Amino acid sequence: MQLNRIETPVVIIGAGPAGAATSIYLSKQNIRHVIIDKDVFPRDKVCGDACGGKTTAVIHHANPEWVTEMRQRSNVFQPSWGMTVVAPNGKRLDIPYSAKMPESAEAKGFIVPRMDLDNFLFEKLPSPYCTIFQGARVERMSNDADGVTVTIKHNGATYEIKAKVIVGADGDKSIVRKHFLSGITTAKTEAIGLRAYYEGITEMHPHSFIELHYFKEIPEGYFWIFPLPDGRANVGIGMLSATVREKKVNLREVMLKAIKTNPRIAHRFKNARLLDKIQGWGVPVYTKDRPISGNNFILCGDSALMVDPFSGEGIGNAMFSGMLAANAIKKAVDAKDYSEGFFKKEYETEFYKELGAELKHNGKLQRVFRYQWVFNMVFNKAYKSITLKRLIICMFTDISLQKQISKPSFYLKVLFNR
Ligand SMILES: Cc1cc2nc3c(=O)[nH]c(=O)nc-3n(C[C@H](O)[C@H](O)[C@H](O)COP(=O)(O)OP(=O)(O)OC[C@H]3O[C@@H](n4cnc5c(N)ncnc54)[C@H](O)[C@@H]3O)c2cc1C
Incomplete structure (x- = not known):
């Protein structure tokens, strides 16, 4: 069978928020790259679908018109002006994202099904600098002093892609992380979450605040209701994996029981309808600073285990890390230096300088609460x-x-x- 050979400075594995942001920012800096995803877009990803200000800021910085487009498509991108946190004793606090309220301010956050958000970002990828393979399977990966070689199968053809740097943006089960950091990587994610789509839940916040409910039946976790357009909502539950294992918690049962019987929410679900299967996925929350780069590689988003341990926000961190990765790669291409030391200084240190304090403090908050x-x-x-x-x-x-x-x-x- 014929082998197609491609040489490129950069290959990105994964075209979710982390990979898409890396690609968009590489194209902005005229850097050629190949991006590979195993799925074909639009594709779903189990998530709460809530995006905070960081996501909006990274998209805005890439192209302000894209944020305008999102605001115009409010039938898909539900604007949100804040969050409601309800303590286990039922006391609630409404926390606006901005001191200015909806009448006078654009929403900082939004909620959008990942099927739509990720496809929106994916559609922004085509550029003279970007070659896209979707529905492609990575067969082999190797590295030597010269760089990285990735062999993929796509539409029955085989491609051998040689690159100076590989970006692992392939989610929590990252094969890039496994290849480069197998000795120090963690196999299990720290938390686990279930997601369900409902319609017809009542008493939603008038300014579409996302809701985080802490119940005594959910130790070390929370239940969420995030409003979507057209009276739909993303409903879910998240808990530390260790607690689920130790206490043998059946998350699905806990979630459905809360919806049926918890006096704080059951009446709101009285006429609500489940729209889809309830699905679960690991949440790779940040626990400590770890290596997220090395000779010829950089990890971004879930592949680098960087979900906020308190809020569960991973999309913003994934996109932010993709943007930083592209900036570091631009410098590496200019300096012709793809070494561990270079990426540690230009990517890892930058990432922890920008987001490390927030992740650490939110980790402490999560432990206290x-x-x-x-x-x-x-x-x-x-x-x-x-x-x-x-x-x-x-x-x-x-x-x-x-x-x-x-x-x-x-x-x-x-x-x-x-
Ligand atoms: C239940 C749940 C609720 C959540 N709620 C929220 C929320 O409300 N807000 C929020 O900000 N975050 C939330 N998160 C976290 C958020 O989903 C992730 O942090 C985010 O998706 C990370 O983006 P990513 O691009 O790093 O990875 P992903 O979104 O997982 O994208 C990885 C991409 O890589 C591709 N890929 C994987 N393996 C390969 C391979 N071998 N070859 C080629 N391609 C591959 C996948 O197809 C995928 O397209 C939640 C997570 C869970 C599980």
Whole structure:
């Protein structure tokens, strides 16, 4: 059988948010690359579908007109102005993403089924610098001092692609991570989530706030309701994998039981209809700084295990890391240096400088709020003190204030009304 040979500076495995952002930003910098996905777009991805300001910012930075397009297609991209957090004791806080409310501000966040978001991004890839293979299977991967070789099968033909650098944007079960970091990689994701699409849930927030509900029946996890256009919603549950294993939790049963019987939400689902199968997937949350690059490779998004441990936001981090990867690769191409040291300085250090503090603080927050009594106490006190309520609202959106909430002294002050 004929072997087709391609030489390119960059090969990207995976065309989800991380791979698409890498490709878009490489094209902007006139860098030739090949992008490969095993699926054919549009394709689904199990997710809560909620995008925060980081996603909007990365898309806007690539091309402001794309954000205008998203805003015009509000039948697909549901604008969202904030989030509602409900503590295990039922106390709720509405947390707007911006001090300005809908009447005067564009929505910072949106909710969009991944089938649509990922296809929207995929459609932005074609450029003179980008060669796309979708529905392609990676057969082999090898590396030597000269770079990386990837052999793929596509439409019955075999291609051997030689590149100076490979970007692993192939999700939580990344074959790129396995190939380059097999000794130090983790096989199991830290958390697991289920997603279901419903229609007809009542009492949705008038400004389409996403809802995070903490119930005592869901230890170390939460239940979500994220509004979508046309009266639909993405509903799901997420929990630490260790808890699911240790307590032998059947997530599907817990979720359906909450929908049927939990007094806080059951009445809202009275006339609601499940639209699709309930599906689950691993959530590779950030736990510590780890190597995410090396000689001739860079990892982005879920492949680099960088989902926010508190909010569960992974799309924004995936796209942000793709943008940083493209910037580092541009420098590498100019310097003709694809070494571990170069990518550590230009990618890894940059990534942890930009997002490391946020990921670490949200990790601490997640650990603190595992203790539901702490959660209840903070929300109880917030109900009694306008100042504390405002502080907590700001803490969810302001990284400098998030530092306070992850300090034990903060909880002592709350406990003793200081
Ligand atoms: C239940 C659940 C709920 C979530 N909710 C949210 C949420 O509300 N908001 C949020 O921001 N994040 C959420 N996340 C996290 C979010 O889904 C991920 O962080 C995000 O998809 C990461 O993007 P990615 O591009 O790195 O990986 P992916 O989106 O997984 O894309 C990887 C791509 O690589 C391709 N691929 C995989 N293997 C290969 C291979 N061998 N060869 C070629 N191609 C390959 C896949 O087909 C896919 O297109 C949730 C996750 C789960 C599981």
